[in-house]
Amino acid sequence: MKSRPSVQFREIPEAQIDSALALAYLVFHEVPDDETIRKQHRDSLRMSLRIGAYDGDELVGLAAALPFELSVPGGELPCPALTFVSVAPTHRRRGVLSGMIAELYARCGEQGAPLSALWASEASIYGRFGFGPGTYGATVEIDSRRPLALRIEPDERPLRLVDPAKAPGVLDAYYDSTRSARAGRSARSEWWWRESWLPEKDEEDEDFSPPRVVALGEPLAGYAIYRTKSQDEGPGLVRLDELEAESPAVAAALWRYLASIDLTGTVRAWGRPLDDPLFLFAADRDQVRVTSEFPALWVRLIDVGAALEARSWAAPADLVLEVTDETVPANAGRHRLTVSPGNPACTPTEERPDLTFAVRDLASCYLGGTRVSDLVAAGVVTEHTPGAADQLDAALRTPRLPHTVDEF
Numbered sequence: 226m227k228s229r230p231s232v233q234f235r236e237i238p239e240a241q242i243d244s245a246l247a248l249a250y251l252v253f254h255e256v257p258d259d260e261t262i263r264k265q266h267r268d269s270l271r272m273s274l275r276i277g278a279y280d281g282d283e284l285v286g287l288a289a290a291l292p293f294e295l296s297v298p299g300g301e302l303p304c305p306a307l308t309f310v311s312v313a314p315t316h317r318r319r320g321v322l323s324g325m326i327a328e329l330y331a332r333c334g335e336q337g338a339p340l341s342a343l344w345a346s347e348a349s350i351y352g353r354f355g356f357g358p359g360t361y362g363a364t365v366e367i368d369s370r371r372p373l374a375l376r377i378e379p380d381e382r383p384l385r386l387v388d389p390a391k392a393p394g395v396l397d398a399y400y401d402s403t404r405s406a407r408a409g410r411s412a413r414s415e416w417w418w419r420e421s422w423l424p425e426k427d428e429e430d431e432d433f434s435p436p437r438v439v440a441l442g443e444p445l446a447g448y449a450i451y452r453t454k455s456q457d458e459g460p461g462l463v464r465l466d467e468l469e470a471e472s473p474a475v476a477a478a479l480w481r482y483l484a485s486i487d488l489t490g491t492v493r494a495w496g497r498p499l500d501d502p503l504f505l506f507a508a509d510r511d512q513v514r515v516t517s518e519f520p521a522l523w524v525r526l527i528d529v530g531a532a533l534e535a536r537s538w539a540a541p542a543d544l545v546l547e548v549t550d551e552t553v554p555a556n557a558g559r560h561r562l563t564v565s566p567g568n569p570a571c572t573p574t575e576e577r578p579d580l581t582f583a584v585r586d587l588a589s590c591y592l593g594g595t596r597v598s599d600l601v602a603a604g605v606v607t608e609h610t611p612g613a614a615d616q617l618d619a620a621l622r623t624p625r626l627p628h629t630v631d632e633f
């Protein structure tokens with residue numbers, strides 16, 4: 226590590242939250258003039274673990290970790306969620322980030338959190354620290370200048386608009402139930418719903434309308450959250466932020482609604498799961514196009530053994546996994562994973578390995594979003610025992626792909 230001897234890592238006191246924010250605004254080249262956005266940032270930092278890097282008394286680095294609970298196959302785990310990572314331009318490439326990450330991992334260990342997660346500003350930064358893409362998202366564009374062509378009949382029950390101020394109460398239990406179907410989703414507090422997910426103004430683009438919430442069914446069978454904006458040239462845009470539905474027919478009804486809003490001609494859905502049923506029930510894939518796919522949530526296994534024992538498994542397995550880990554040496558070595566129904570165990574061993582992983586690649590597979598056999602085919606995981614990758618894939622498999630939309 227290249228950290229200068231004068232740089233020290235310690236918690237940032239609450240009284241210095243404004244200095245920490247000033248550093249973040251400096252490095253992200255943004256100065257929100259809206260006080261509600263500043264307040265939301267301040268509140269986020271207040272509820273986070275705030276790791277600071279100090280050169281003497283000067284704050285030169287910030288790494289905040291929100292106290293998330295992440296859904297994993299079969300349950301959920303504490304998962305400090307790394308955000309606001311900022312290093313002063315005067316102190317770049319001297320190991321400040323490396324020092325803050327080491328401090329974060331030590332704190333996670335003390336708190337018994339086996340995972341951490343983040344959204345990366347640049348994909349090249351976090352692999353070296355053992356993070357791997359755990360969930361992926363797709364951007365979808367629907368040409369809605371003509372009716373949405375569907376291969377299935379939409380649910381014909383009436384749709385209703387929900388006041389965004391009341392939406393957390395109406396949606397939260399339903400949203401929470403989706404977390405057991407899809408790993409990679411964090412629990413949402415009332416604060417998170419209000420300030421982060423449904424703020425009046427869109428932080429990225431103030432031309433968008435306030436959030437609109439449309440719901441179907443009583444009890445709730447599905448909902449969509451979207452914003453609209455008019456465009457100088459041509460019809461307006463519907464930006465979909467979230468759509469959840471208990472059946473394909475409910476999903477079809479919501480998509481049809483979004484694609485038929487007057488004075489709009491495009492639905493742009495950001496961060497859809499890669500196995501969205503829409504892709505199969507849309508009748509015209511020229512009308513419904515995936516325009517990008519991207520790594521969404523990056524996951525770090527802080528404690529490999531505890532993380533593997535904490536998830537559920539789809540099939541039996543008995544394998545020795547060799548893990549390399551440069552930033553959390555306690556993970557490095559051989560782990561014997563035995564999975565019999567309902568009873569996973571992961572113990573250190575000296576036996577010959579069946580598979581050798583860098584910890585970042587094991588993290589990519591952990592939620593079920595990446596196949597081990599694909600990593601073997603790519604040459605980044607080594608299979609020593611023929612069939613070991615397939616055995617582990619069968620055990621890791623989840624009914625639906627993991628998915629995350631809460632960007633932080």
Ligand SMILES: CC(=O)SCCNC(=O)CCNC(=O)[C@H](O)C(C)(C)COP(=O)(O)OP(=O)(O)OC[C@H]1O[C@@H](n2cnc3c(N)ncnc32)[C@H](O)[C@@H]1OP(=O)(O)O
Pocket residue numbers: 252253307308309310311312313316317318319320321322323324343344345346347349350353
């Ligand atoms: C979860 C989030 O918050 S994502 C937001 C991340 N923050 C930003 O993008 C804000 C602007 N950037 C910054 O503040 C800083 O440049 C940071 C945080 C990205 C990096 O901080 P630094 O203190 O310079 O990193 P540090 O010196 O510890 O670098 C460690 C290693 O990562 C590499 N690295 C650092 N930043 C980058 C980058 N942007 N791209 C590729 N590699 C990088 C370094 O070269 C170094 O590699 P080496 O050990 O092989 O030489």
